[in-house]
Amino acid sequence: MTDALIQAVAYLFTLQxxxxxxxxxxxxxxxxxxxxxxxxxxxxxLIPLTFxxxxxxxxxxxxxxxxxxxxxxxxxxxxxNTPGAAPNAATCFDGYPLARQGKAGxxxxxxxxxxxxxxxxxxxxxxxxxPIAKAIVLLFGPPEFFMLAVLGLSAxxxxxxxxxxxxxxxxxxxxxxxxxxxxxxxxxLRYTAGVEYLWxxxxxxxxxxxxxxxxxMIQLSTVGGRVAIxxxxxxxxxxxxxxxxxxxxxxxxxxxxxIGAFVGAVPGIGGTVASFLSYSTARQLSKDPESxxxxxxxxxIASEAANNAxxxxxxxxxxxxxxxxxxxxxxxxxxxxxxxxxxxxxxLLDHEDLIxxxxxxxxxxxxxxxxxxxxxxxxxxxxxxxxxxxxxxIVTSVALIxxxxxxxxxxxxxxxAMFGVIGYLMVRYDYPRITLVIALVLGSxxxxxxxxxxxxxxxxxxxxxxxxxxxxxxxxxxxSLALPALKLVxxxxxxxxxGH
Amino acid sequence: xxxxxxxxxxxxxxxxxxxxxxxxxxxxYGPEERALPVLVAWATIAFLVLEILVQTxxxxxxxxxxxxxxxxxxxxxxxxxxxxxLIHAVVWPGLLVGLTLMIGMLPASFLYVCLSLKxxxxxxWPRALATAVAVTAFAWLLFEWGLSYRLYSGVLLEVLAG
Amino acid sequence: MRRLTTKALGAFGIMLLSMTVAxxxxxxxxxxxxxxxxxxxxxDSYVRGVLPIxxxxxxxxxxxxxxNMPGAGGRKGATAIYRARPxxxxxxxxxxxxxxxxxxxxxxxxxxxxxxxxxxxxxxDQYLLVxxxxxxxxxxxxxxxxxxxxKFTATGAGSSAHAASVIAARMLGLDASVxxxxxxxxxxxxxxxxxDGDVALGASNSIGSYLDTGDLRVIASLERxxxxxxxxxxxxxxxxxxxxxxxxxxxxxxxxxxxxxRAVLVDALAQALADDDLKSWSESVGLPYAxxxxxxxxxxxxxxxxxxxxxxxxL
Numbered sequence: 017m018t019d020a021l022i023q024a025v026a027y028l029f030t031l032q033x034x035x036x037x038x039x040x041x042x043x044x045x046x047x048x049x050x051x052x053x054x055x056x057x058x059x060x061x062l063i064p065l066t067f068x069x070x071x072x073x074x075x076x077x078x079x080x081x082x083x084x085x086x087x088x089x090x091x092x093x094x095x096x097n098t099p100g101a102a103p104n105a106a107t108c109f110d111g112y113p114l115a116r117q118g119k120a121g122x123x124x125x126x127x128x129x130x131x132x133x134x135x136x137x138x139x140x141x142x143x144x145x146x147p148i149a150k151a152i153v154l155l156f157g158p159p160e161f162f163m164l165a166v167l168g169l170s171a172x173x174x175x176x177x178x179x180x181x182x183x184x185x186x187x188x189x190x191x192x193x194x195x196x197x198x199x200x201x202x203x204x205l206r207y208t209a210g211v212e213y214l215w216x217x218x219x220x221x222x223x224x225x226x227x228x229x230x231x232x233m234i235q236l237s238t239v240g241g242r243v244a245i246x247x248x249x250x251x252x253x254x255x256x257x258x259x260x261x262x263x264x265x266x267x268x269x270x271x272x273x274x275i276g277a278f279v280g281a282v283p284g285i286g287g288t289v290a291s292f293l294s295y296s297t298a299r300q301l302s303k304d305p306e307s308x309x310x311x312x313x314x315x316x317i318a319s320e321a322a323n324n325a326x327x328x329x330x331x332x333x334x335x336x337x338x339x340x341x342x343x344x345x346x347x348x349x350x351x352x353x354x355x356x357x358x359x360x361x362x363x364l365l366d367h368e369d370l371i372x373x374x375x376x377x378x379x380x381x382x383x384x385x386x387x388x389x390x391x392x393x394x395x396x397x398x399x400x401x402x403x404x405x406x407x408x409x410i411v412t413s414v415a416l417i418x419x420x421x422x423x424x425x426x427x428x429x430x431x432x433a434m435f436g437v438i439g440y441l442m443v444r445y446d447y448p449r450i451t452l453v454i455a456l457v458l459g460s461x462x463x464x465x466x467x468x469x470x471x472x473x474x475x476x477x478x479x480x481x482x483x484x485x486x487x488x489x490x491x492x493x494x495x496s497l498a499l500p501a502l503k504l505v506x507x508x509x510x511x512x513x514x515g516h
Numbered sequence: 517x518x519x520x521x522x523x524x525x526x527x528x529x530x531x532x533x534x535x536x537x538x539x540x541x542x543x544x545y546g547p548e549e550r551a552l553p554v555l556v557a558w559a560t561i562a563f564l565v566l567e568i569l570v571q572t573x574x575x576x577x578x579x580x581x582x583x584x585x586x587x588x589x590x591x592x593x594x595x596x597x598x599x600x601x602l603i604h605a606v607v608w609p610g611l612l613v614g615l616t617l618m619i620g621m622l623p624a625s626f627l628y629v630c631l632s633l634k635x636x637x638x639x640x641w642p643r644a645l646a647t648a649v650a651v652t653a654f655a656w657l658l659f660e661w662g663l664s665y666r667l668y669s670g671v672l673l674e675v676l677a678g
Numbered sequence: 679m680r681r682l683t684t685k686a687l688g689a690f691g692i693m694l695l696s697m698t699v700a701x702x703x704x705x706x707x708x709x710x711x712x713x714x715x716x717x718x719x720x721x722d723s724y725v726r727g728v729l730p731i732x733x734x735x736x737x738x739x740x741x742x743x744x745x746n747m748p749g750a751g752g753r754k755g756a757t758a759i760y761r762a763r764p765x766x767x768x769x770x771x772x773x774x775x776x777x778x779x780x781x782x783x784x785x786x787x788x789x790x791x792x793x794x795x796x797x798x799x800x801x802x803d804q805y806l807l808v809x810x811x812x813x814x815x816x817x818x819x820x821x822x823x824x825x826x827x828x829k830f831t832a833t834g835a836g837s838s839a840h841a842a843s844v845i846a847a848r849m850l851g852l853d854a855s856v857x858x859x860x861x862x863x864x865x866x867x868x869x870x871x872x873x874d875g876d877v878a879l880g881a882s883n884s885i886g887s888y889l890d891t892g893d894l895r896v897i898a899s900l901e902r903x904x905x906x907x908x909x910x911x912x913x914x915x916x917x918x919x920x921x922x923x924x925x926x927x928x929x930x931x932x933x934x935x936x937x938x939x940r941a942v943l944v945d946a947l948a949q950a951l952a953d954d955d956l957k958s959w960s961e962s963v964g965l966p967y968a969x970x971x972x973x974x975x976x977x978x979x980x981x982x983x984x985x986x987x988x989x990x991x992x993l
Contacts, residue, residue, distance in 0.1 A: 157869070158874060188556055188559060198834075201835065206545060237608075338864040339864050350723060354723055414625075426616075433612075433613045471858075
C-alpha cells in the first residue's frame with residue numbers, strides 16, 4: 017500500500033500531471049457552475065479526449081474534474097440560487113440568503129473551506145473503509161434502499177422550517193412527477209399523456225434549471241434591483257470571515273463530512289441524501305434552528321462538507337463493484353473501461369497505484385478548486401451586485417442552452433421553461449421547492465426498491481421490518497420526524513412554566 | 517370562514533383538484549403500477565385538506581397549525597401584481613423558447629438578450645447590442661467551438677434547407 | 679408556363695445528375711454515428727472503439743462522429759437512425775434483442791428493425807447462469823429441487839436480461855420468477871451475491887471477478903463453447919437453443935440505404951473488424967468483438983427475431 021501511495025504521489029507532482037489536474041479542476045469548476053452542465057456532461061465530453069492518453073494521465077484529468085464540479089455548483093447555488101446539481105441544492109438554503117444580505121463573500125469563503133476539508137475527510141474515509149467496503153455494499157439491498165429514500169424525504173421535509181405541511185405537499189407532487197414515464201419494474205408507460213418526451217420521465221436537470229435558475233430570474237425581474245439587497249459594501253476580509261467560521265464550527269464540519277462519506281457510499285441515492293441529511297442534522301442539533309434558511313453559515317458548512325465528502329464515499333461502490341453511485345460515476349466507469357480497468361473487487365488489488373493516483377488527484381483537486389474559489393471570490397460577488405435587468409436575460413438564455421446541451425433534446429428546453437413558471441409560482445405562494453426536487457430524485461428509486469423488496473419476499477411486508485439495517489433506518493426516520501414535535505413539547509412545557 | 521379565507525385557500529384547493537385528477541388517472545393502471553402512486557396521492561390529499569383548514573383560518577385550522585408546525589399560520593406575503601409577474605414569468609421566457617424553436621439557439625439568445633435589455637431594462641441600444649454579442653459569443657465559444665456541440669438550429673432553417 | 683416547367687425539369691435533371699456524381703464519391707462529408715445509449719456505458723465503448731479504426735478505411739479522409747442519443751431505453755436513438763435520410767451520412771448502433779423486444783411485445787414503436795440496412799455485427803455477449811457462492815446451489819438439478827419458484831434477478835421488464843431469464847427458465851423447465859428493475863448488469867449480478875435472488879444470467883465479462891473471490895459460482899454455461907470447463911453446456915443439457923440467447927451489438931443504417939454508400943460502409947466496417955489494432959485494443963481493455971459480415975448479420979437478426987417471437991407469450 018505505501019509503495020503504491022508513494023508512487024502515486026510522485027507521479028502526481030510532475031509538471032504534466034499537475035497541468036492535467038489544473039485543467040481538469042478548471043473544467044470542473046466551469047461545468048459545475050453553469051446551470052445544466054455538471055460533471056456528467058464534462059466527463060462525457062472528455063471521453064474521446066482521454067482516448068489517446070495513458071491511463072495515469074486520464075485518471076488525473078478525471079479526478080480534477082470530479083474534484084472541481086461540486087464546488088463550481090456551490091458557487092452558482094450561493095450567488096444565483098441555482099444548484100449546479102441536486103446535491104448542491106442544500107447549499108442554496110442558507111448560501112443564497114447570505115448573498116441576498118450582501119454576505120456572498122463570507123458564504124463562498126465558508127463553502128470553499130468546508131468543501132476542501134470535507135473532500136479530504138471523505139478521501140480519508142474511503143481509504144479507511146476499502147478493506148470493509150464489500151461488507152458495507154452488501155448490507156444495502158432493496159428494503160434498505162427504500163428506507164433510505166424515505167429517510168431522505170422525511171429529513172428534508174422537516175428541514176423546511178415552519179412549512180412542514182407545505183413541504184410534504186410539495187414532496188407529494190414531486191413524487192407524482194417522479195412516477196411519470198417508463199415503469200422499470202412493470203415495463204409499461206404511465207402518465208405520459210401521449211407525449212413522447214415524457215417516456216423517460218420528468219428529467220431532473222431541466223427541472224432544476226427551471227425551478228431554481230429561471231424561477232429566480234423571474235422573481236428578481238418582477239421586483240428589480242440586484243441579488244444583494246442593502247448597501248453593505250463588502251470587503252475581501254469577509255471571505256476570510258467565512259473561512260474562520262468553518263474553524264469555529266468544527267463539529268458541524270466533521271459531522272457533515274462523516275455523513276457525506278458514509279451515505280455517499282450507498283449507490284444511487286447517496287450523494288443527494290448525504291448533503292440534505294447533513295443539513296437537517298445541523299439544523300436539528302442547533303440551539304437556534306429558526307435561523308437556518310435565513311442565512312445561517314452553519315447550513316452552508318454542513319451541506320458543503322457533506323457534498324464533497326460524498327465523492328470519496330461514492331467511489332467505493334463504483335470501483336469495487338462497478339456500480340455507479342450517480343450519473344457522473346457511470347460516465348467515469350466508462351473512462352475506466354476504455355482504459356482497460358475493469359471495475360470489480362480485483363481492481364483495488366490489481367491497479368493499486370492507479371486508484372491511489374485517482375484518490376490523490378481527487379483530494380488535490382478539491383483543494384485547488386477551493387483555493388481558486390477563494391481567489392476569485394471578490395470578483396464573483398460582483399454578480400450579486402449586477403443589475404437584475406442585465407442578469408436575468410443572460411442567465412435565462414445560458415440556462416436554456418445548458419438544458420438543451422444535456423441531451424440535445426428540445427423537449428428539455430420546454431420543460432425547463434415550464435418548471436421556471438412552476439418554480440416562480442412556488443416562490444410566490446410560499447411552497448418549498450426543495451422537497452419537490454428531492455422527491456423527484458428519490459421517487460423512482462423508492463418505487464423500484466419497494467417492488468423489488470416485495471418480489472424478494474413473495475409479497476410479504478415483513479421484509480421491511482426484519483432486516484437489521486432497514487430497522488435502523490426506520491428508527492432514524494421516526495426520530496427525524498418526531499424530533500421537531502418533541503422539541504416543541506419541551507419548549508411549550510418550559511414556556512408555560514415561565515408564563516405562570 | 518368567509519371570502520377572505522377562501523381566497524387564501526385557493527392555492528391548496530387548486531392543488532387538491534390536480535391531485536384528484538392524478539388519483540383518477542392512477543386507478544386506470546394495474547394494481548402493481550398504481551400501488552405507490554395511489555398511496556402518495558391519498559397522503560398528499562390528506563395534507564392538502566389540512567392546509568385548506570389552516571389557510572381558511574378556522575379555529576380547528578389554527579390549532580392544527582400550532583400542533584404541526586409549532587407556530588401561527590403565516591399567510592401569503594405580498595408580491596408584485598400578478599399581471600406584471602406573468603409578463604416576466606410567461607411572456608418573456610415563452611418568447612425565448614418560441615424564438616429558439618424558430619431560428620435556433622444562438623440567434624434567439626442574441627435577439628432575446630438584446631430585446632429584453634432594451635424593452636424591460638430600458639438600456640440604450642449600443643449597450644444592449646454589446647451585451648447580446650458578448651453572451652452569444654460566450655455560448656458559441658463554449659458549446660459550438662469548445663465542445664463541438666450542435667446547438668439547436670431552428671425549424672426555419674430546416675424548412676429552408678428542405 | 680411551359681418554359682417554366684421545362685426549366686424546372688432541367689434543374690431537376692441537373693440535381694439528379696449532381697446527386698449521382700456525389701454518391702460516386704461517397705463519403706464527401708463526416709458521417710454521424712448515433713449511439714442510442716449514454717456515453718461511457720459498455721455499448722458506447724464497443725462503438726467508440728471501432729469508429730477510429732473504421733474511419734481509416736473510408737475514402738476521402740472523412741470522420742465518423744459518435745453521437746450519443748440516450749432515451750426511452752434506446753428507442754429514441756433507434757428511431758432517429760431509422761428516420762434519417764438513407765444517404766449513408768447517418769448510421770447507428772443497435773442492441774439486440776433489447777430494441778427488438780418492444781416491437782415483439784406489442785408496443786407501438788416508430789422504427790421497424792426488419793427494414794434496417796444491417797452493416798455488420800460488432801459483438802456478442804453470451805450468458806452464464808450464476809448463483810451465489812454461499813447459496814449451496816451447484817447445478818440445474820438443485821434449482822429444480824428447490825420446491826419453490828427460482829428467483830432470477832434482471833434489469834427492467836422488457837429488457838434483454840429479463841427476456842433471456844424468462845426464456846432460459848422455460849427451456850430448462852424451471853418454475854421461475856424474475857426480480858426486475860436493477861440498474862444495469864453489474865447491479866443485478868451484485869444482487870445475486872447479496873442474496874436478493876437465487877440466480878442470474880450474466881455475461882462472462884461482468885462476473886469474472888466475482889468468480890475468483892468465490893462470491894459467485896457458474897451453474898451452467900449458455901455459451902456455444904463453454905469458457906468454464908466444469909460448467910454444463912447447452913449441448914450437454916440437450917438444449918442447444920439456449921445458446922441462441924445473447925446480447926448483441928450491431929451497426930445499421932436507415933432502410934433502403936443508397937447502394938454506393940452501403941458498399942463503402944460495409945467494406946470499411948469489415949476491414950476495421952479484421953484490423954490488428956482493433957484486436958490488440960480490444961484485448962487490452964477486455965472488450966471482445968465478435969464480428970459478423972453484413973450478410974451474416976442480416977441472417978442473425980432473422981434468427982434472433984424468430985427465437986423471441988416464439989416465446990413472446992411468456993414475456
